[in-house]
Amino acid sequence: MAGLRGRWRPGWPSQPRLRCGAPGRRHLSGLRQRSGSAGRAPRRHRTCGPDVGPPSRGRRLLPRPAPRYERGAGLRRCRLRRSRRARRRGHHHDIRGDGRGLAWRRAGASPCEWRLDRRRCARGRCLSTPRPRRPRQRAVTLDVLVGVDVGTTRIKALAVGLDGRVLGEADAVTPWRHDGPCADVDPRVLADTAIDVAVRTLDDPRVPSNASVRGIGVTGIAEAGALLDDTGAPCAPMLAWYDPRGLAEPIRARVEAREFWRCCGVRLNSKPSLAKVLYLYDTVPDARSRASLHLGVADWVVHALGGEAVAERSLLSRSGLYDVLGDEPWALASDLVGDLVAPRIIWAGEPAGVVGPDAPERLRGATLTVAGLDHEAASMAMGAMRLGVLTDSIGTAEALLRLIPPVDRDTMETLVERDVGVGWGIVPGFLCLVGGLLTGLSLERMSALLGLTDRAQRRAVSEQALEIDRSTVPFRIAEVSHEGLTLSGVTEGVSPAIAWRAAVDDLVAMSTDLIDFIEAHVGRRSESMLTGGWMNDPTVAAAKRAQIGAYETSDIREAAALGAAFFGGIAAGVLERPGPADRPRWRT
Template identity: 45%
Template sequence: MTGLFVGVDVGTTRIKAVAVDTAGKELQCAERPTPWRHDDYHAETDPARLAELAGAVAAEAAAASAAEPRVLGVGVTGMAETGVLADAADRPLAPAIAWHDPRGDVETIHRELGAEVFQRTTGMRAGPLPSLAKLLWLRRERPETAAAVRFYSVGEWVVRRLGGEPVAELSLASRTGLLDLATARPWPAAAELLGGRVLLPDPVVAGTPAGRAGGEDVPAVLRGAVLTVAGHDHQVAAYGVGAATDGALFNSLGTAEALVRTVRPPLPPERVGALTEQGMSVGWHVVAGHLCVLTGLPTGLTLGRIAALLGVTTAEGRAELSRRALAEPGGHPTLRLVDPRDDHFGLAGITDDVTPPRLWRAVADGLADHAETLLGRIDAQVGPYRRVVAAGGWLRDPVVLAAKRRRFPAMQTTAIAEPGAYGAARLAAEAAGMPLTTTEG
């Protein structure tokens, strides 16, 4: 059968879509900026607009791929934690708050559940990131949200608006704080904090068929396609490049850097607790029967800030800065990056001979060192990785690539431009019963 599969990745910065043929070949891509409304450190979006834009981007990629495109399946991946509270008629009751937004009722989680119990049970750190913290904040600040009967993660919401079934996907449910990791079912104690409402159905694995696209608001080119929720974007990207296997490490270098380890269960609660206490997360994988251990660091964000600090504002300028940095004979003896976080970083050991190229190289090396430290903490709990695959836009920077190669000499890279969207297309093909033939990874 001839036709196309479309993968959609609803990311923090952009909504991307890629159309692939039944041999797994990428045909066309499309993208639009993610439509956030910003207010200081707060960011939120209109759920209807988000879904509409995701459908439009998917249709654009499909329409550009063939004169008369036939879309056989659509898979949707995207950011985790962000989601939509809906009433019994599937009407959104509040904006979708960004995962990185600091709003969240963490105090109630600590007081009513206890940080250690929460972390061992859910695999998520007891902070503002899990969806539960934002749901509790909304319940307090927006009383109308008490009428909610369903929480959709972003990928689930887009599938629903395309005409799909109201399913919960396991890897996304694992990021909500509403799921008991051990049982892979909704956690009653979390539901009690939300007035006894269980906002998640029993989750399904990524790639499970979730109905067909349809409805007058759905782009015509997508109607009739099998739909699936592809799951959490970092894991789907790992799946897309063949790095979602036992013992594999997927290193994604975008605005945020992600270290994604695929492991087989069981993982005892004490090890889950040890990982979450150090800022890692543990959840179910998009690959059936596997867990994902994930941690992130602000690599692209920090590099972007350093470039701006140096007055380098274009891709060409960064390329020249990297060329000069690679020409340096080696690292600076005292200059080092300190404590890189989402909202700040530090520099120590600045001397008179620190030049922009030396600073650029020192920051890239410092970020690579930080990632290696975090990876060592994961390895201590789940065992060592045996294979590394890396992807992401910052790998195109020669200094960043060189820093990674020094630490991972056998590191593999990929030619796939959008691993998340490509992985979603692969899962769409699985849902349609037509697995893609691909040699990637």
């Protein structure tokens, strides 16, 4: 065939290239002269790539079929790219110049990458030494902490930066099933609701798109808890802490009330978890035979997120299943209901595992912890969980908190007799006294009785009450209980302002008696921190100022959830745990 130059070899395309040119013309490998371009500088011919055939001279007559891009044909494609010069240089398997060569071809790269390689080869970048790579930059993320507060009426959650700045918040109604004074919930539903609220905090527009959750802390109510079987599944409903169905009689039949106080640090009634478990054993089929573990509300939510089954001390201290000063499960409780205490007992802020693969993806991998009792977590967030500081939180219930060193059992018995709970606090090695009053609930009942359902109307009446002289008014609150109020001195001349002034003064006097009793046994307070929604009422604020004197206030919203987030940071190792005389410190 005239004009055919070069021989066809095995491995080259089945159709040879035909080129025209003078038979005796000298062959210049890699160079060709374009027709009609006499006098121009010779143009370098491409020496590798899928369109290059055997070295020859002249112009191509017949087109060569394009290579087929199929997976697993890497060796054949490399042969199509070879040239004599490339074989002599020894880099015909390294067309990209990055050292990966044939192994990269066999990995099945896309046609777009092959075309890019051909362009690089045409530009003379087919080098035998690897091309230096640009170091891969790691995506910058913003560390975020999530705090969850499982409360009596609502479940709240906050997404917080390491500097303490609130970035996102969400809440939901606590899904109790109410039947008169009784209330219970499926533990799975409660955990799912709490997890959903935690995830929705990250949907807040203030949370940046590069946020990464480092730690999650969960705080909540005490006494209520989940009964679990050997597989970790709930085997009975969860009773609310105020549910009156708990059975105290089987406990009283085995031990005197004072002995219960000395060991468990709480009053013997229907509230402790032990009494609620006894009721569930009597009413839920197979509950006694299946139950193997009891977890508090916050402990259960952490476990549902994939964390370990742990028992946090401040919550466990109010269960009746635990000898507080002995720091071990109470033997009599084990005889009555079995050994239901988790094998690992922790302080608030200790790591309790990480969020597991079954949890929402945005929370996975975050360090988990239990942040203890909600009142104490809120006090920590406000900087009041310190030795000598009285925390007075007036919400639906009024909670009086004092952090103290350990005491003996006689002192514990004396305090519990006055309904002051004694248990381990959220500061390791220190006890926390919790005195509870129905101040907020009683004020809500009085507002409803006087028809003050509107907040603005109630504030107007409260401002009028400040101008009233109470000494000549016979109206007063004689008794307060969970069932209602007992009133006396109701006459024709009792106006809403007079009734409100009398109610506030009488309820504050009840808390004054309890504060004096606590200070008589553990020492006088050095500072006072007052918080809660009822502190916005003018009459309540004036009565508390006359009662306590100078005090600090906190405008932190959702303080318990914020405290839980702080403990999440402690568990994740990004925040430091404060001492018994220190305030919490966020990163600056």
